[in-house]
Amino acid sequence: MVGESRWVQWVSHLILGSASAMVLLPLLWVLRTSFADKVVAYQMPPQLLFAPTLDNYRDVLLRFDFGSFFLNSLIVALTTTAIALLLGALAAYAIDRFRTGGPVMPLAILATQMMPPIVLVIPFFLIFKQLGLADSHLGLVITYLTFNLPYVVWLLMSFFRRVPRELDEAALIDGAGPFTVFWRIVLPAALPGIGAAAVLSFVLCWNEFLFALMLTGQQTKTLPVAISSLVTQQGTAIGAVCASTMLAIAPMVLIYFAIRKLLVAGLSLGAVKG
Amino acid sequence: MTTATIRAGSPGRRRNLAQYVFVAPAVIVLALVVAAPLLYSIYLSFQEYIITYGMGDFAGFANYLAVLSDDFAHVSWVTLKLTLLCVVFEFVIAFGLALLLNQPHLPGRSFYLIVLMIPVLMTPVAVALMFRLMFNPSLGIVNWVIGLLGIPPQGWFGDPSLALGTVVFVDVWHETSLMLLMLYAGLKAMPGEPVEAARIDGASRLQILRYVTWPLMKPVIMVTLMIRMIAALKSYDLIYMLTQGGPGKATETISFYAYRLGFRFLDIGQAAAVSFILLIVVTLLTLVLLRTMREN
Numbered sequence: 162m163v164g165e166s167r168w169v170q171w172v173s174h175l176i177l178g179s180a181s182a183m184v185l186l187p188l189l190w191v192l193r194t195s196f197a198d199k200v201v202a203y204q205m206p207p208q209l210l211f212a213p214t215l216d217n218y219r220d221v222l223l224r225f226d227f228g229s230f231f232l233n234s235l236i237v238a239l240t241t242t243a244i245a246l247l248l249g250a251l252a253a254y255a256i257d258r259f260r261t262g263g264p265v266m267p268l269a270i271l272a273t274q275m276m277p278p279i280v281l282v283i284p285f286f287l288i289f290k291q292l293g294l295a296d297s298h299l300g301l302v303i304t305y306l307t308f309n310l311p312y313v314v315w316l317l318m319s320f321f322r323r324v325p326r327e328l329d330e331a332a333l334i335d336g337a338g339p340f341t342v343f344w345r346i347v348l349p350a351a352l353p354g355i356g357a358a359a360v361l362s363f364v365l366c367w368n369e370f371l372f373a374l375m376l377t378g379q380q381t382k383t384l385p386v387a388i389s390s391l392v393t394q395q396g397t398a399i400g401a402v403c404a405s406t407m408l409a410i411a412p413m414v415l416i417y418f419a420i421r422k423l424l425v426a427g428l429s430l431g432a433v434k435g
Numbered sequence: 436m437t438t439a440t441i442r443a444g445s446p447g448r449r450r451n452l453a454q455y456v457f458v459a460p461a462v463i464v465l466a467l468v469v470a471a472p473l474l475y476s477i478y479l480s481f482q483e484y485i486i487t488y489g490m491g492d493f494a495g496f497a498n499y500l501a502v503l504s505d506d507f508a509h510v511s512w513v514t515l516k517l518t519l520l521c522v523v524f525e526f527v528i529a530f531g532l533a534l535l536l537n538q539p540h541l542p543g544r545s546f547y548l549i550v551l552m553i554p555v556l557m558t559p560v561a562v563a564l565m566f567r568l569m570f571n572p573s574l575g576i577v578n579w580v581i582g583l584l585g586i587p588p589q590g591w592f593g594d595p596s597l598a599l600g601t602v603v604f605v606d607v608w609h610e611t612s613l614m615l616l617m618l619y620a621g622l623k624a625m626p627g628e629p630v631e632a633a634r635i636d637g638a639s640r641l642q643i644l645r646y647v648t649w650p651l652m653k654p655v656i657m658v659t660l661m662i663r664m665i666a667a668l669k670s671y672d673l674i675y676m677l678t679q680g681g682p683g684k685a686t687e688t689i690s691f692y693a694y695r696l697g698f699r700f701l702d703i704g705q706a707a708a709v710s711f712i713l714l715i716v717v718t719l720l721t722l723v724l725l726r727t728m729r730e731n
Contacts, residue, residue: 169640173535174543180532181550183608188553190576191565205579244464252461259454262462268725273469275721277669278689280710283697284472284479307469310461340455353592368558368673375698385560389676399568406561413556421549 188410195403202399217404221391230387236298237383240364241305245362249313250355254343256314257321258329267318274311278371281307286375296378304372307340309365313358320354321347360416367413385407456549480707487701498708502696507709509684510692513599517688518667520603526660528607529614534644536615537622548619555612562609563676567592570601592678595685602677602686609673610666621655621681622648654730661724665717689713 194202196213221227255261262269285304286295294300328350329342337345348355373383382390388405391398441646483491532551536544554562569575570591578588591601629651633643671690674680680687680695687695689709697706 170538170541173538173541177532177535177543177547177551181547184550184553184612185465187569187608190569196567203574205574205576207576207579248461248464251457255454255457259451261454261458268722271725272718272721275665275717276469276473277671277690277710277713277722279669279671279693279718280476280714281469281472283693283703283710284476284696287479287703288472288475301546303468306464310465314461337456343457362510364556368556368560370558370560370675371694374675385558386566389560392567399574402564402568406564408556409561413558414553417552417556418549421581422550425452 185188191403191406194399195407197212197400197403199400202403205265212366216244217400218408221404221408225387225391225405227384230382231331231346231383231408233298233381234367234383234385235306237301237381238363240298240302241309241366242359242362244302245306245309245313246355246359248316249358250348251343253314253317254321254347257318258326265313270311270314272307274315276307282371282375285372289376295376296380298381300376301373301383302383304376305366305369307368309362312365313362316358316361317351317354320351320358323354324350363428364413364416383402476707477711479703480711482704482705485702487702491704492724494704498704499712502705502709502712506684506692507689507712510687510689513684513686514668514670514688515688517599517603517606517670517686518664520599521606521667522660522664524603524607525611525663526616526656529611529618530656532611532615533618534648535620536619551615552612554609555616557609559609559672560676562605563673566601566605566608567677593682595682598678598682598685602673603676606667607668608671614663617659617662618652618655621652621659624655625651653725657727658724661720661727665720665724668713668717668720 193209195217196215197211198214198216201208201211220337256266256270260266281304285300289295289297289300294303294435324347329347332342332346333339368385368387369383370389373386374389377383377386384405390407391402481494481496483494483497485491506559535541536547569577572578572588572590572593575591577591578593582588589597592598625648628645629647633647669690670688674686674688674691675694678686680691690713693706693709693713696702696709
């Protein structure tokens with residue numbers, strides 16, 4: 162029995178280790194190449210030891226102005242997240258506690274969240290041209306609300322469900338108004354959930370591509386669009402592409418390590434629990 | 436608003452009114468940013484509208500009939516193949532890893548979890564660029580590595596017979612994490628007693644998996660598969676970044692086809708029609724998904 166379980170453990174580590182290597186190796190390869198100069202980056206067979214250089218990062222930040230694209234991503238993601246949380250928390254609370262909108266409501270929210278972005282990008286493209294919202298932060302925030310608001314509502318519904326009903330019912334009986342109950346009692350109790358929703362909403366916006374590709378221009382380009390245009394402009398500027406890829410991933414990885422537990426709870430809850 | 440506020444009727448009535456006030460902002464915003472453009476898009480799909488010529492006449496179902504051509508059959512087939520291949524590979528890998536991670540005494544569990552979760556948070560653009568670099572026929576490391584094993588260099592994304600498979604590989608790398616996360620969370624939330632009881636009764640690992648874990652996990656598995664399938668049907672980002680639907684049309688998905696019609700051929704009417712067909716399929720699947728969730 163002991164022998165068998167040791168064998169199983171050995172195989173487990175072999176499989177899990179290989180899977181981890183599959184995830185890590187490409188990332189490490191890009192990280193390595195982001196510090197390589199032009200000669201080394203193009204060299205095949207690859208050179209593993211070389212004098213690292215920061216030229217690629219300098220190039221990306223100064224010559225290609227990635228600082229401002231980084232800022233665009235930040236502005237749009239933060240604004241969208243703030244609006245989605247504010248509206249989403251109120252709605253999610255009412256839907257969870259009072260079944261507002263009946264059985265249609267959850268369906269409408271889920272269907273909205275699942276909607277293919279290509280369906281909306283076509284009308285938005287035309288409408289924004291008319292309204293002068295093309296290439297504006299506001300325009301992008303509007304389009305991001307289409308998937309973010311339903312996502313936040315869905316996520317928070319499942320977090321509010323875990324706050325015991327007795328808490329708010331007791332407060333209501335004591336004479337507190339519905340808004341007070343929400344603000345003073347339910348919201349604080351669901352604070353970790355709100356945090357998870359905030360982070361996940363931010364990540365969703367940060368990584369979005371199709372809307373940003375079609376609806377932004379030089380002024381409001383987000384990071385993913387900037388990186389994608391780097392490829393077409395520069396042929397294969399390997400080093401710069403690697404450096405910009407690292408810059409796009411870095412904030413997400415930092416967020417991830419800072420609040421891993423919260424995030425895992427949020428991701429799985431929002432996805433699995435109805 | 437505190438208890439000092441003037442009371443309008445009984446607490447019950449206030450609560451009733453309040454719920455609508457709570458929901459209203461979100462509903463109004465969604466009506467404006469989702470419902471309005473959606474209705475406009477449906478209208479466009481019945482219009483003859485090519486950007487360079489401007490809005491034409493009412494077209495009836497002409498756009499739908501035009502797009503339901505050979506191309507549509509082809510892109511639907513590609514989308515279906517891509518979706519099924521991705522979902523199957525991702526599920527098998529994710530479920531296997533989740534089971535391994537869920538073993539009671541596993542040293543290094545948190546290390547594995549941290550590493551295996553990284554792809555979830557990456558933008559598809561970054562993932563695609565990473566693999567474009569590595570699969571580059573002349574400069575990529577992959578061809579060099581397989582060269583060490585004596586395999587001749589491949590065209591990968593440029594090879595019609597390999598392109599879709601390579602895209603699937605990248606998608607699996609990117610999306611398995613999310614599935615793993617959902618399945619692992621499901622396993623952890625599973626009651627421990629049935630497995631324990633089966634073990635005491637002398638059931639083997641495989642028997643426990645087949646007769647205890649699998650039935651208990653079935654609802655979570657169904658939901659996970661549905662969510663992933665709906666997402667995969669919408670594939671656009673990776674296609675745009677990796678192959679632009681090529682070589683030829685070998686990796687062109689429905690979303691990319693709609694994009695190409697609308698923004699390359701500037702035929703808004705037909706693009707809207709294609710996107711609307713996709714929307715119907717996705718909405719139907721979402722209905723199934725919701726029903727599955729309710730049954731849990």
